[in-house]
Amino acid sequence: MTDATANQPETPSNATVAPEKMAWDSRARRMVTIYVPLACFVIILLFPFYWMTITSFKPNAELYDYKRYNPFLIDSPTLDHIYKLLFETAYPRWLMTTMLVAVCATFLSLLSSVLAAYAIQRLRFKGSQYVGLGIYLAYLVPPSILFIPLATTVYQLGLFDTPFALILTYPTFLVPFCTWLLIGYFKSIPYELEECALIDGATRLQILRRITLPLAVPGLISAGIFSFTLSWNEFIYSLAFIQSGEKKTVPVAILTELVSGDVYQWGALMAGSLLGSLPVAIFYSFFVDYYVSSLTGAVKE
Amino acid sequence: MTVATLTEWTRTRPQPTWLGRLFDNKAFLIFLCLLPAGGLLTVFLTYPLGLGVWLAFTDTKIGRAGQWVGWENFEYLLEDPLFWKAVFYSVFYTAVATFGKFALGLWLALLLNNHLPMKSLLRAIILLPWIVPTVLSAIAFWWIYDPQFSILSYLAVDVMGVRTTYFDFLGSTWPARWSLIAANIWRGIPFVAISLLAGLQTISPSLYEAALLDGSSAWQRFRYITFPLLLPILAIVMTFSIIFTFTDFQLVYAITRGGPVNSTHLMATLAFQRGIAGGELGEGAAIAVAMIPFLVFATLFSYFALARRKWQQGEAND
Numbered sequence: 001m002t003d004a005t006a007n008q009p010e011t012p013s014n015a016t017v018a019p020e021k022m023a024w025d026s027r028a029r030r031m032v033t034i035y036v037p038l039a040c041f042v043i044i045l046l047f048p049f050y051w052m053t054i055t056s057f058k059p060n061a062e063l064y065d066y067k068r069y070n071p072f073l074i075d076s077p078t079l080d081h082i083y084k085l086l087f088e089t090a091y092p093r094w095l096m097t098t099m100l101v102a103v104c105a106t107f108l109s110l111l112s113s114v115l116a117a118y119a120i121q122r123l124r125f126k127g128s129q130y131v132g133l134g135i136y137l138a139y140l141v142p143p144s145i146l147f148i149p150l151a152t153t154v155y156q157l158g159l160f161d162t163p164f165a166l167i168l169t170y171p172t173f174l175v176p177f178c179t180w181l182l183i184g185y186f187k188s189i190p191y192e193l194e195e196c197a198l199i200d201g202a203t204r205l206q207i208l209r210r211i212t213l214p215l216a217v218p219g220l221i222s223a224g225i226f227s228f229t230l231s232w233n234e235f236i237y238s239l240a241f242i243q244s245g246e247k248k249t250v251p252v253a254i255l256t257e258l259v260s261g262d263v264y265q266w267g268a269l270m271a272g273s274l275l276g277s278l279p280v281a282i283f284y285s286f287f288v289d290y291y292v293s294s295l296t297g298a299v300k301e
Numbered sequence: 302m303t304v305a306t307l308t309e310w311t312r313t314r315p316q317p318t319w320l321g322r323l324f325d326n327k328a329f330l331i332f333l334c335l336l337p338a339g340g341l342l343t344v345f346l347t348y349p350l351g352l353g354v355w356l357a358f359t360d361t362k363i364g365r366a367g368q369w370v371g372w373e374n375f376e377y378l379l380e381d382p383l384f385w386k387a388v389f390y391s392v393f394y395t396a397v398a399t400f401g402k403f404a405l406g407l408w409l410a411l412l413l414n415n416h417l418p419m420k421s422l423l424r425a426i427i428l429l430p431w432i433v434p435t436v437l438s439a440i441a442f443w444w445i446y447d448p449q450f451s452i453l454s455y456l457a458v459d460v461m462g463v464r465t466t467y468f469d470f471l472g473s474t475w476p477a478r479w480s481l482i483a484a485n486i487w488r489g490i491p492f493v494a495i496s497l498l499a500g501l502q503t504i505s506p507s508l509y510e511a512a513l514l515d516g517s518s519a520w521q522r523f524r525y526i527t528f529p530l531l532l533p534i535l536a537i538v539m540t541f542s543i544i545f546t547f548t549d550f551q552l553v554y555a556i557t558r559g560g561p562v563n564s565t566h567l568m569a570t571l572a573f574q575r576g577i578a579g580g581e582l583g584e585g586a587a588i589a590v591a592m593i594p595f596l597v598f599a600t601l602f603s604y605f606a607l608a609r610r611k612w613q614q615g616e617a618n619d
Contacts, residue, residue: 038412041405042423045430045490048441051452055444066455112337119334123327131335138342140540140600141350144548144569145589148576149353150345152361172346175338203325233434235551236569240577251436255555266444273437284432288425291432295495 049277056081056271063267081271089258090246091272098249099279101163101238102231105170109227110220112171113178118208120179121186122194132183139176146172147240154241165241166249170231177230178223181294185219186212222294225287232280250276356586363580374587384588387566391595394482394567395547401486402542403535406493411527413494414501424495431491439555442484446470446556474564477557481565484552493538500534501527536603543599548592568592 055063057077062069069075085091116135120128150169151160159165189212197207213220238249245257254272258265284291323329357374361367378384409427417423430438445452447470454467470480504527512522550569553559559566559574566574568588576585 034412034415034417037408038417038423041409041412041490042426045427045487048438048445048487049429049433051445052437052441064450066450066459071452071455108337108341112341115334115336116338119331123331123334125327125331135338135342138346140544140596141346142544142548142596144550144572145353145592145596146346146349148572148582148586148589149349149356151577152356152582153345153349153352168341169345171341175341179338203321204327204330205324229432233436235434235436235554236573239554240573251434251551254440255436266447266450269440270444273440276437277433280432280434281429284429285425288421288428291428292424292495292499295428295492295499 052270052274052277055266056274058267060267081265081267082275085268085271085275089268090253091250091275093246094248094250094253095275095279097163097247098232098251098276101166101170101249102228104163104167105174105231106224106227108167109171109174109178110224113175113182113223114208114213114220116175117179117182117186118212121183122191122208122212123204135176135179139173139180141172143173143234143236147236150237151240160241161243161247163247166231166234166238169237169241170234174227174230178227181223181226182216182219185216189215218290218293221287222290225283225290226294228283229280229291353586354590356583357590358587359583361582361586363577363582367583370583374584375591377584378587378591383563383566384571384591386563387568387571387588388591390478390565391547391568391592393478394485394549395543395599398482398485398489398546399539399542401482402489402493402546403539405486406490407497409490409494410497410501411523413498424498428491428495430488431495435488435551436555438488439484439552442480442487442552443471443556446480448472471557472561474561477561477565481553481556484556485546485549488552489542489546493542496534496538497531500531504530539603540600543603544596547595547599 054072054074057079058074059076059078059080062075116131119125120132120135150172154160154165154169159168193211193215194207197211202210233251234249235251238252239256242248242252245253248257250272254269254276258269258272324333356367358369358371359367360370360373413420413424413427444450446468448467451468451470453470454464457464458467469476471477508526508530509522512526517525547567548569549567550573553565553567553570554573557565559570568591572585572588572592574585575581575588579585
């Protein structure tokens with residue numbers, strides 16, 4: 001009895017075959033038009049990272065012998081490259097410098113952006129939209145056309161070859177971005193809340209601290225993690241303004257200090273790249289949604 | 302006793318001090334709020350921008366203040382074949398890479414706009430190339446492009462047997478140029494795809510339903526609904542992409558440093574080589590300043606070309 005009921009749906013009948021075939025057909029179609037291209041995209045986008053990781057854990061013998069070992073797998077993983085990097089080079093130092101510069105630049109940019117965005121969006125004044133436009137235009141000035149005159153400015157100010165050269169120049173691309181993002185966030189906070197507070201006798205700074213900022217926390221997080229990532233990844237200023245080897249930031253140091261001679265130490269290079277990417281990647285994995293919202297928010301504004 | 306309570310009572314409502322009143326003065330507050338951002342941007346952005354233009358007209362070298370030389374730097378550059386090579390490659394690089402990024406990025410955005418399992422994880426994975434420091438992924442590409450141990454050569458020669466010789470990715474002019482463009486496209490796809498995906502998600506599904514009822518094909522739905530509604534965001538993303546591709550520095554500096562035989566110099570890397578590495582600040586600044594007209598042109602072109610078409614279509618539809 002139970003067997004019969006269980007078997008019943010499986011018995012083929014002419015009525016059920018046609019729709020099932022159609023369903024399969026559309027699934028196959030979906031597979032070819034969506035999943036296969038998507039899988040290709042994901043594989044291509046991730047492959048360099050896979051390759052980077054694999055290379056940093058391979059012993060040198062495997063690294064340069066594709067005939068004997070399958071290059072896509074590791075036969076006997078080793079921590080040699082990472083050990084060498086951490087204990088025989090100034091890598092920890094570079095990591096610390098980068099962290100310090102990124103945190104300070106982010107803090108400085110957030111502070112000035114919050115104030116600027118508040119002034120532009122909330123303390124409306126004559127010409128506030130022009131100030132906003134000016135900040136938007138500042139975002140469009142790429143570092144590549146600024147680094148030469150900035151190098152002389154930094155030199156004149158006596159900041160050359162110090163972390164301050166980076167902490168003070170990174171805000172040139174962080175402040176416009178953060179201000180722009182925060183203006184969008186402040187716009188979404190109802191103005192009535194502030195009016196109520198004004199009637200209750202709060203000062204403007206109290207309003208900013210007690211009402212606007214707590215409501216704009218998601219915006220602040222987005223701006224903060226974005227600034228941190230951009231500062232961590234910055235290259236050209238750090239390359240131009242820092243000369244001594246031990247004061248360099250990770251991206252520059254790997255390229256200029258680890259690459260020496262004609263024979264590249266690919267294992268160490270890849271281990272350095274992996275370790276240099278890891279902090280941002282971990283950070284990113286915690287705040288993916290904020291990244292996406294700040295990326296798309298900045299574009300939509 | 303009554304007097305004491307009275308003074309106590311008034312003390313709980315003190316008059317704001319002059320400092321408090323100053324901070325409540327709107328004009329002062331505006332000035333104060335704009336001061337940090339304005340100060341930073343003036344000293345480290347506006348002033349250097351002006352200084353850069355001035356330096357371009359001088360013969361400043363590292364450690365020596367320059368003299369005004371007029372158009373001499375530019376005249377020299379106009380006769381410099383290397384400069385023209387860099388201009389050509391910058392334009393070519395920007396055009397091809399932007400086209401590639403937008404074609405593939407739009408495709409990826411359309412794929413992601415379908416109903417998919419684990420969508421947020423997928424989105425997170427796709428943004429990864431954009432989050433990781435460019436130089437570090439560029440070094441990974443450098444290793445992938447290695448003449449002897451390239452994994453792509455291994456795949457093509459030893460696994461698939463399509464070729465008999467290894468690829469020479471970075472050894473000669475055109476392969477090196479295309480390799481750099483491929484790396485740039487790889488890095489640019491996530492930004493384009495995720496931004497365009499955000500644009501796609503704002504398009505109302507009812508438009509597609511209406512079009513389906515009218516018997517439209519998939520191509521027609523893309524051509525007459527998706528594309529026109531995506532244009533405004535496409536214009537902005539493209540402006541950004543063009544500006545930052547044209548002034549790209551990291552990828553080229555990390556992978557080829559302008560070689561082989563200076564064939565892959567972008568204007569930014571040439572400016573760095575002449576200005577900072579070579580010490581000729583004036584000449585480097587002139588190369589950097591020469592990028593400005595291209596940037597203004599590209600911005601205006603992408604902005605107006607795309608924005609005007611949107612305006613025309615809006616006009617026709619109403």
